[in-house]
Amino acid sequence: MLTRRSFLKTAAPAGAPLIVPASALGRNGAVAPSDRVTLGGIGIGPRGANVLNDFLEQPDLRFLAVCDVRNERREAVKSLADNRYGNRDCAAYSDMFELLARPDIDAVLIATGDRWHALASIFALKAGKDVYCEKPCSLTIAESRALADTARRYRRVFQAGTQRRNIANFVLAVELARSGKLGKLKTLHANTLDPRTTHDWLPPEPAPPRQLVDWDRWLGPCPWRPYNSAYVAGRWRGFWDLHGGGILEWGVHTVDLCQWANDADRTGPIEYTPQGNHILCRYANGVHLLMRDTGWMGLGTCSVRFEGELGWVETGDTGKIEASENLRGEIVQSREPGTRALAHVRDFLDCVRSRRLPRSHAEATARSHIACHAAYIAWQLGRTLRWDPEREEFQGDGEANRMRSRAMREPWRI
Amino acid sequence: MQTTRPAPQQPPQPAQPRLTLGQQAARGLPDPAQEKWREIWNLEPATLLVLLKDPKASLFLKAKICQRLAAVGTREAVPVLAGLLADPLLSHYARFALEPLPDPAADRALEDAAQKLEGPLLAGVLNSLGVRRNAAAIPLVARHLEAPEPETARAAAAALGRIGGPQAAESLLAVLRRRRAEIRSVLHDACLVCGESLSAGQETGLALSLYEAVRRDRPASGVAEIAGARISELEQREGFQPIFNGRDLEGWDGDPRLWRVQDGAIVGSTEGLVLERNSFLIHRRPLADFHLKLETLLRGGNSGIQFRSEALPGWVVRGLQADMAAGNHWGSIYDEGGRRGIVVPGWRGKAETVVLPEEWNDYEILCRGELIQLKVNGLLTAELRDRTRLEGVIALQLHRGPAMEVRFRNLRVKRLP
Numbered sequence: 001m002l003t004r005r006s007f008l009k010t011a012a013p014a015g016a017p018l019i020v021p022a023s024a025l026g027r028n029g030a031v032a033p034s035d036r037v038t039l040g041g042i043g044i045g046p047r048g049a050n051v052l053n054d055f056l057e058q059p060d061l062r063f064l065a066v067c068d069v070r071n072e073r074r075e076a077v078k079s080l081a082d083n084r085y086g087n088r089d090c091a092a093y094s095d096m097f098e099l100l101a102r103p104d105i106d107a108v109l110i111a112t113g114d115r116w117h118a119l120a121s122i123f124a125l126k127a128g129k130d131v132y133c134e135k136p137c138s139l140t141i142a143e144s145r146a147l148a149d150t151a152r153r154y155r156r157v158f159q160a161g162t163q164r165r166n167i168a169n170f171v172l173a174v175e176l177a178r179s180g181k182l183g184k185l186k187t188l189h190a191n192t193l194d195p196r197t198t199h200d201w202l203p204p205e206p207a208p209p210r211q212l213v214d215w216d217r218w219l220g221p222c223p224w225r226p227y228n229s230a231y232v233a234g235r236w237r238g239f240w241d242l243h244g245g246g247i248l249e250w251g252v253h254t255v256d257l258c259q260w261a262n263d264a265d266r267t268g269p270i271e272y273t274p275q276g277n278h279i280l281c282r283y284a285n286g287v288h289l290l291m292r293d294t295g296w297m298g299l300g301t302c303s304v305r306f307e308g309e310l311g312w313v314e315t316g317d318t319g320k321i322e323a324s325e326n327l328r329g330e331i332v333q334s335r336e337p338g339t340r341a342l343a344h345v346r347d348f349l350d351c352v353r354s355r356r357l358p359r360s361h362a363e364a365t366a367r368s369h370i371a372c373h374a375a376y377i378a379w380q381l382g383r384t385l386r387w388d389p390e391r392e393e394f395q396g397d398g399e400a401n402r403m404r405s406r407a408m409r410e411p412w413r414i
Numbered sequence: 415m416q417t418t419r420p421a422p423q424q425p426p427q428p429a430q431p432r433l434t435l436g437q438q439a440a441r442g443l444p445d446p447a448q449e450k451w452r453e454i455w456n457l458e459p460a461t462l463l464v465l466l467k468d469p470k471a472s473l474f475l476k477a478k479i480c481q482r483l484a485a486v487g488t489r490e491a492v493p494v495l496a497g498l499l500a501d502p503l504l505s506h507y508a509r510f511a512l513e514p515l516p517d518p519a520a521d522r523a524l525e526d527a528a529q530k531l532e533g534p535l536l537a538g539v540l541n542s543l544g545v546r547r548n549a550a551a552i553p554l555v556a557r558h559l560e561a562p563e564p565e566t567a568r569a570a571a572a573a574l575g576r577i578g579g580p581q582a583a584e585s586l587l588a589v590l591r592r593r594r595a596e597i598r599s600v601l602h603d604a605c606l607v608c609g610e611s612l613s614a615g616q617e618t619g620l621a622l623s624l625y626e627a628v629r630r631d632r633p634a635s636g637v638a639e640i641a642g643a644r645i646s647e648l649e650q651r652e653g654f655q656p657i658f659n660g661r662d663l664e665g666w667d668g669d670p671r672l673w674r675v676q677d678g679a680i681v682g683s684t685e686g687l688v689l690e691r692n693s694f695l696i697h698r699r700p701l702a703d704f705h706l707k708l709e710t711l712l713r714g715g716n717s718g719i720q721f722r723s724e725a726l727p728g729w730v731v732r733g734l735q736a737d738m739a740a741g742n743h744w745g746s747i748y749d750e751g752g753r754r755g756i757v758v759p760g761w762r763g764k765a766e767t768v769v770l771p772e773e774w775n776d777y778e779i780l781c782r783g784e785l786i787q788l789k790v791n792g793l794l795t796a797e798l799r800d801r802t803r804l805e806g807v808i809a810l811q812l813h814r815g816p817a818m819e820v821r822f823r824n825l826r827v828k829r830l831p
Contacts, residue, residue: 103635126603128636153606155640199451199481201474223477223510224503402485402514405545409506410538411565413545413572 031060037352040065040105040129042096042120044077045234047134048111051161052077054345055109056084061349065091067099069214070232094214096120100127107352110134111161115222115242118143122414125156130352132345134161135252137365139244141373142405144366145392146414151362157351158362163344164253164302165260165359168334169315173306176313176323176330177261183310185287188261190254191303191316192291192372193246194277195379197238202228221408247279247291247379248372253302253338255375256360256368258289261306265364267389268371272378279375284389291375297322302338377403450475454482459491466494473503480507489517496523505535513542521548528554537569544573552577556585564596571597575604578611583620587792590627591768602633609644618648623792626776630791649826654707657697657808658825668695669729672812679823682717682812689814692750694720694731702805703830706779708822713772714740715818720750721779721786722806731809734800736779736788739813744769745788745795750811760788760795768793774823782830 039061044052055061063081068074074092081090093099100108100123107130110120118138124131131151137160138144151158164170176182204226207215215227222241236242237249259265262283269281269289281289296303300316311324313331317338321331344359351358370392377400378385386395394400408414454462465471466479480498483491491511498508512520527539528551540558543551555577558570571589574582586605589597605624612621622645629641657665660678673695674681682695706721716739723733732751737743737760745760768791769775778789783804788796810822 126599128634153610153640154636155643199478223481223506225477398516399485402516405514406484407506407510407513407538407542407545410534410541411569413541413569 033062036060036062037349038104038106039063039109040067040099040102040107041077041109041111042067042099042124043073043110043112043116044068045073045111048109049077049080050339051111051132051134051341051345052080052109054340054342055349056081057342058346058349063090064105065093065099065102067093067096069094069217071212094211094217096123100124100129106130107132107157107348113218113236113242114244115139115236116220118147119221119408119412119414121147121158122150125150125154125158128154128156130157130348132159132161132348136244136248136369136372137252138369138373140405141370141392143414144369144373148362148366157348157355157358158365159344159348159351159358160252160360160362160365161341161344162253162256162360162365162368163341164257164338166343166347167319167336167338167340168332169319169321169336170257170304170338172330172332172334173304173313173315173321174257174261176311176327177306177308178263181310181327181330182306182308182312185262185306185308187288187290187307188258189303189305189307189314190251190258190289190291191293191296191301192251192254192279192375193249193293195245195247195376197240197243197245199240201225202230205229219409221412223409244373245376246293247376248369250302251291251372251375252365252369254304255289255291255371256364257304258306259364259368259371261304262287262289265367268367268374269387270389271384271386272375273384274375274379274382277379279379281371281375289371291372300338373404451478454478457482459483459486459488462487463491463494466491476504477507480504480511483511484514487511487515489519491515492517492519492523495520496527499523499527499539500531500535502535505531506538509538509542513545521546521550524548525551525554528558532566533563534565537565540566540569540573544569544576547577549577549579549581552579552581552585556582556589559585559589559597567594567597568600571601571604575607578608579615580612580617580620583608583612583617583624587623587627590631591791591793593631598631599634602628602631602637606637606640606644613644613648618652622648622652627792630770630774630776649707649828652828654705654826654828656824656826657699658822660823663695665699666695666697667729668810669693679711679821680810680825681819681821682810683819684715684812684817685819686817689812691730691814693729693812693814694725694809695812696725696729696731696807696809698725698807700805700807701781701827701829703782704780705828705830706808706825707827708777708825709774710738710777710823711772711774711821712738712740713819715816715820716740716743716811716813717818717820718743718748718750718811719777719779720807720809720811722781722803723750723809724803725807725809731807731811733803733806734786735811736777738777740771742766744775745790745793747786747788747796747798757800758788758796758798760790764793764795765790 041052066077078090078092082088108124110133114136117133121131121133205228207227213232270284271282273280278292297314299320300318303316305314311327313323315321319334319336323331347358374387385397385400388395462479466476495508495511498504524539524543531539555570555573558566561567574585590601605628609621609624625641625644629638662675672682672693718735718737720731720733720735723731725731735748735750737746737748742761745765746756747758748756776791780787784799784801786798786800
């Protein structure tokens with residue numbers, strides 16, 4: 001019988017173990033300082049703090065520095081680390097380049113707002129750091145391509161914060177698809193959200209002093225807009241300039257799992273057809289991918305459903321799995337929430353040591369992000385788009401191709 | 415929140431809202447912003463331009479029109495957008511529209527701005543020229559490599575890397591030789607990027623020059639290894655093969671008191687000995703047409719690399735030499751054991767500008783028919799047409815005179831057809 005563990009042993013793309021390698025541990029299980037992976041954090045907010053706590057659980061990790069353009073968050077993360085280690089050693093920066101210039105830092109956790117993810121990751125990779133970056137990792141197709149190319153060029157380990165690739169129920173569902181238990185695949189379903197965003201600017205407010213909030217740096221590569229405290233307090237989602245919309249928001253998890261299930265980590269769908277808020281996509285191998293925000297069985301947020309000629313499976317963030325009658329014997333129910341990053345963090349650290357590809361490596365991440373961006377472009381244009389996954393361009397649609405990238409505000413560039 | 419996209423089945427916009435929008439802008443009324451975006455999305459590019467040119471249009475309206483023009487703007491939009499490139503708040507919005515605009519007029523507008531603007535706005539324009547991979551802009555962009563403001567020079571370097579091609583590569587190589595500290599890491603990155611497109615386009619030789627230049631420039635940790643890996647990969651593809659195995663002197667012949675292998679390098683040293691005449695470590699396989707590359711580190715004295723030479727008894731060699739000496743002669747062609755002395759000088763104004771004293775330097779010898787070329791650290795220092803001897807051995811020199819030491823490593827040869 002298939003279990004999660006046997007799957008991890010046989011089908012892990014990089015064969016990465018999920019336990020701490022013995023070589024990382026000194027005697028009595030304590031890790032020698034020279035054997036520790038050293039980590040810095042950039043833009044650690046609520047989600048970042050969750051992931052950071054999972055990092056701090058790891059015996060072979062040492063967190064050395066934090067960077068934030070907001071004084072308040074900088075200090076909060078420094079306190080978190082200092083309390084944990086019982087010292088005052090955690091360095092705090094407001095300029096990420098100072099953190100990235102430190103040769104004693106091996107890896108960085110990037111958990112800024114979405115607008116900074118690709119750029120900060122690229123800077124870190126160029127500075128020789130391995131990167132764990134929260135999702136979504138880009139706002140455009142061009143950013144995703146540049147990010148994957150940079151990780152390859154600089155031969156760094158990159159893990160996107162799409163932790164469901166290391167959560168038991170999702171891995172099991174993917175395994176059923178990849179192992180042929182579902183038969184020839186027909187339709188993959190990805191739970192996405194309402195695609196809408198807004199182009200509004202919130203009413204202008206006086207910007208605070210730079211040492212408290214560096215608004216210019218907060219905006220980074222995004223178009224200038226007047227300051228409003230709501231953005232900085234975390235309510236930047238839904239603004240087109242700052243956020244990729246509801247397809248990307250969940251699709252980077254769910255479309256990503258469909259890509260994996262369809263063995264499409266280095267390609268993507270070739271056609272996108274908007275149907276209201278749903279997007280129907282088609283792969284070259286005939287498999288369909290339906291991005292939809294309704295009609296789920298209630299197994300939790302970020303659900304996926306894989307349908308083949310012999311059966312189907314559906315699962316979500318509750319950990320519960322439903323499957324067709326013939327597959328009930330294959331199912332192991334789980335209670336692990338889909339948001340938990342612990343195993344994903346461990347996978348990353350193991351790969352930092354082994355130099356192998358982690359589950360959510362840069363190219364797979366780029367391809368699933370690009371599928372979400374392409375779907376959102378099709379939705380915005382309200383027409384079917386054909387996509388060439390080799391050349392990474394839309395076929396015969398100049399307007400769509402012009403939406404693959406956005407000019408960055410000076411002086412930023414990818 | 416409102417949709418960024420009208421429902422597909424939404425009827426065509428009546429003519430009136432266009433007027434309303436213009437009137438609103440003219441009166442400076444507060445914008446019901448999202449409604450405006452829905453209208454903007456449905457307006458013809460020509461109408462968008464009328465609104466964009468309206469001096470009373472709000473900043474918000476102009477910004478949003480530029481963002482829509484990114485997808486639908488035409489040649490007619492270019493002059494209006496060009497007029498915004500010098501505006502600190504709207505320059506980026508203008509580039510937002512110009513950067514993806516297919517018409518070559520957008521290139522001309524950005525080139526024009528690159529000659530007028532300065533500071534961050536100039537950096538932005540250079541970035542956009544890079545994104546557009548506008549090869550016609552290479553000379554203009556390359557001029558900005560010399561800009562006193564590091565941010566401008568960095569933007570120029572990144573743009574050249576992205577545009578790619580032989581001309582961009584030559585500009586990057588030239589500026590690397592000047593070793594300007596504050597732009598080095600961006601230059602290294604630009605060379606890696608440019609090297610990828612060159613090698614994909616079969617310009618392997620130039621790609622190799624870029625990677626070698628990066629490796630030589632002592633880049634940040636990890637980057638030298640990346641360049642090295644690319645070099646091995648491309649050289650293998652090109653047909654280069656090692657002529658020194660890194661462990662012992664198999665295939666070589668020299669005075670055992672003078673030559674040894676240490677740390678993967680051939681070490682020649684006259685320590686404790688007084689040489690009465692020059693002595694050579696000889697690679698016994700004669701070569702006719704070939705491309706030789708190696709790294710060498712000279713500590714004092716005079717050394718060189720013989721090629722197409724004649725081996726005589728007693729580790730003596732006669733023929734042409736790629737010369738090097740502490741403080742001079744690097745990059746020159748010298749007639750060892752002959753009457754011509756220095757045949758082609760390569761030091762003054764050439765090798766002297768690129769040699770790193772007492773450090774590892776790259777030396778290259780290319781012989782094809784009567785053509786002979788020497789390169790030091792990627793710079794062509796001597797070129798000669800000579801038919802005296804078209805085939806012969808390669809040999810490494812220790813010079814008589816004061817005690818000296820020379821090291822060679824990573825010797826590899828490609829036989830030319």
